[in-house]
C-alpha cells in the first residue's frame with residue numbers, strides 16, 4: 001500500500017530532505033513491502049502550511065508535517081513550547097514534547113489524529129538589523145508579529161508588531177526596513193536568506209516552534225499489523241530524538257556558515273542581562289498560564305520533562 | 314420566468330456590490346493601520362486577521378453575480394464557427410457543467426465551515442472564531458448554486474423554445490479580466 | 493489504470509470541456525476532482541472543492557488582485573489617464589509620430605497605476621484615439637499604438653497577471669514587480685523604435701504636432717499631480733519598504749478614491765460602476781484559481797510532472813530549445829485558444845520542468861507575461877484589438893491588425909532578448925535584495 005506524505009517545504013529543505021524523507025524510506029524498508037511512503041514535498045499536495053492538517057483530516061494526504069502555530073486554537077497545549085526560556089534545544093525539547101503527549105498533558109486535537117512525532121525547533125532568538133543587547137533596545141523596534149503567545153511579550157518590550165509577513169518575505173521586509181527584526185533561529189535565517197540583511201543576533205532563547213508529524217487515524221487503523229509495526233518502530237520518542245539531533249546539527253552548520261561571512265554580530269547576554277530578559281518577557285508565561293486550562297500544571301510538567309530530557313542527553 | 318431571472322440577477326449584482334464595498338472599507342482600515350504605524354509607531358491590532366476573514370466573504374459575494382451574468386473565462390471559438398443553434402447547445406453544456414461545479418462547491422463548503430466550528434479554529438492575533446465567516450461564505454455559495462440552476466433552466470428554455478438571437482458579439486472584456 | 497494514463501485522459505477531457513465552452517476554471521476543477529478521485533478516492537477528492545477555494549479566498553497575496561483592480565478602475569474614473577496623456581503630449585507630442593509615442597508613454601504611465609491591459613487599452617481608446625484621428629493620423633497607426641500600448645497595462649508593474657503567476661508558483665510578488673521594470677522599459681523603447689521605423693517606411697501615416705510651450709508643459713505637469721502622487725505613494729511605498737505589496741494596493745485604492753473625490757468626479761453611479769467592474773473581474777480570476785489549484789493536485793498525485801521532467805531531460809536537446817518550443821507553442825495556442833488559460837493549465841507540468849533546467853521562476857514569469865501581452869494583440873483573438881474594434885466600429889479588424897504589425901515585431905524581438913539574456917530580468921531584483 002502507498003501512503004502519501006505531504007510537506008509544504010521544498011524537497012531540498014533540511015527537515016524534508018534529511019529527516020522526513022529518510023524516515024519515510026526507513027518505514028517503507030521495515031514494512032517488508034507492505035508499505036511505500038511517497039513524499040509530496042514542495043506543497044505538491046497543498047502549498048499552504050496552514051492547510052497541512054486539513055489535508056490529513058480529509059484523507060487527501062495520509063501523513064503530513066504540521067506546524068500547529070498556523071492553526072491557532074488547535075493543539076493549544078503544545079504552545080507551551082513557545083514560551084520563553086523553557087527550551088534549550090530541539091534535542092532536549094522534542095523528546096520532552098513526546099513525553100508530555102505520552103503522559104496525557106496534550107489532549108484535544110492530539111487524540112483525534114495518529115501522532116507519529118511531536119517536536120520543537122531550536123529556540124528562536126532576536127535577529128535584527130539593529131543592535132539588541134538588553135530588553136530596552138527593543139523599544140520602538142518594528143518586529144514581525146509572532147503568534148499570540150509571544151505577542152504580549154513583544155508589546156511589553158515596547159516593540160511594534162507588523163503583521164502579514166510570511167517566511168519567504170521576511171528577508172525583503174527587513175532589507176526594505178518594513179521591519180527591524182524577527183524571532184527566528186539559524187536554520188530559518190539560512191532557508192529564508194536573511195543572512196545578508198540582518199546584522200545582529202541576540203541568543204536569548206525566546207521560545208520555540210512546536211511541530212508535528214500526524215497521520216490520519218482511520219488510515220492507520222486500516223493497515224495490517226505488519227505495516228503498523230513498521231510505522232510504530234520509527235515513531236514516537238524515537239522520531240523525536242531523531243528529529244532533535246538532526247535539527248540541532250543543521251542549526252550548528254547553518255550558524256557556522258552564516259558567521260563565517262563575518263556580517264552578523266552575535267550578542268550573548270550575560271547572567272544579569274539574561275535575568276533582565278526573563279523579567280521583561282515574563283508576561284507571556286503569566287498570560288499563558290492564566291489563559292489555558294490546567295495552564296500551571298502543563299507548564300510545570302513541561303519544565304520537568306525538559307529538565308529530564310536534558311539530563312539524559 | 315424572464316422576470317424572475319432579471320430580479321435574481323439584480324439581487325446578485327447588489328450582493329456583489331455590497332461585498333466590494335466591504336473591500337473598500339478593508340482598504341481604508343489597512344491604510345489607517347499603515348498611517349498609525351508610520352506616524353506614531355502604533356499600528357492597529359489584527360488588521361490581517363480582519364482582512365483574511367472578510368476577504369472570504371468579499372470573494373464569495375462576487376460569485377452569484379459572476380454566474381448570473383456568465384462572466385467566466387472560457388474559449389468560445391467553436392460557437393462562433395458554428396451557427397446560433399450550435400451556440401445554444403454549447404451554452405446548455407457549459408451551464409450544466411458549471412452547475413455541477415457550483416453545487417459541489419456549495420455542498421462541500423457547509424461541512425467545511427461546520428468543521429471549523431468543531432475544531433475551534435481562530436484568527437491569529439485577535440483570536441476570533443473563523444467558522445461564522447465561512448458559514449456566511451457557504452450561504453453565498455448556496456445562493457450562487459441557486460442562481461446557476463436558474464441560468465441553466467433559462468439556457469435550456471432558449472434551446473428548446475428559441476429566443477432572442479443574441480447576435481451581439483460576446484463582450485470582449487468578458488473573458489479577460491486578468492488581462 | 494495507471495496514474496499516468498489517467499493524467500493523460502484527464503488532460504484530454506479538460507481540453508474537450510474547454511472547447512465546448514465550459515469555463516476554464518470549471519473544467520479544471522471538475523477534471524481535477526474526478527482525476528484525483530480515480531487515483532485516491534472520492535471521499536478525499538470532493539473535500540478539495542471546499543478546501544482549495546477556501547484557501548485561495550483567505551490568501552492575502554491573491555487579495556492584491558481585487559485591490560489593484562479597484563485602484564485601476566477608480567483611477568480611470570478619476571480621469572487620471574487623460575492627465576498622463578496630456579503631460580506626455582506636452583513633452584513629446586511635437587516629435588515625428590509624437591502622438592503615437594505619447595500614447596505609448598502615457599499607457600506605460602497609466603500602466604504603473606493600473607494592473608490591467610484591457611482597461612489600459614479601453615481607457616486610451618477613449619482618450620488617445622479621437623486626438624490622433626483629428627490630427628490626421630492614419631487609423632492603423634493610431635489603433636496599433638493604442639492596442640500595443642495597452643499591453644503595457646500588464647507589462648508595467650503592478651500587473652494582475654504577475655500576481656496570479658506569483659500566487660500559483662509561490663514566488664514573491666515584489667520580486668516579479670521589480671524584475672518587470674527593465675523589461676517594461678525595453679518595451680517602451682522598442683515600441684518607440686517601431687513607430688519610427690514605420691514612419692520611415694510610410695511617412696504619411698502621421699503628422700507632426702506643435703511644440704508645447706514651457707508654460708503649457710508646466711500646466712500639464714500641474715494637472716497630472718494626481719497620477720504622480722499616486723505612483724510615488726504606491727510604488728515608492730512598496731520599493732522603499734514603508735509597506736508591503738498588499739498594503740500598497742490598499743493605500744492605492746484609498747488614494748485613488750480620494751483623487752476621484754478631489755477631482756469632483758465622484759457620483760454614487762460612478763462608484764457603483766467601479767465596484768461592479770472590479771467585482772466581476774475578481775470573481776473570474778478566483779474561479780480560475782480554484783480550478784487551477786484543484787487541477788494541480790490531480791497532476792501531483794498522478795506523477796505526470798515528474799514523469800515529463802524525466803522524459804524531457806533525457807532528450808538530447810538543450811533546455812533553451814525546449815523553452816523556445818514551449819513559447820512558440822503558447823503563442824500558437826494563443827491564436828485560437830487563450831494564452832492565460834494555456835499558461836495556467838500547463839503550470840503544474842511546466843514549473844517542475846523549468847526548475848529542473850535550473851532556470852529562475854521569476855524570469856519565467858516575466859517571459860510568460862510578455863507572451864501573454866503578444867497574445868493580446870495577435871489575430872484572430874487579440875483582446876486589445878477586439879476592445880478597440882468594439883469601441884470604433886468604423887476601424888476594421890484588418891486595419892487594426894495591420895497597425896499592430898510593427899509593434900508585434902518589436903515585441904517578438906524583446907521576447908527573444910529577454911529569453912536569451914535572463915540577467916536583463918533578474919538583475920534588478922538581485923540588486924534590491
Ligand code: NA
Pocket residue numbers: 602603604605606607608644645646647648649650651
Ligand atoms: Na500595470
Ligand code: NA
Pocket residue numbers: 826827866867868869870871872873874875
Ligand atoms: Na491572441
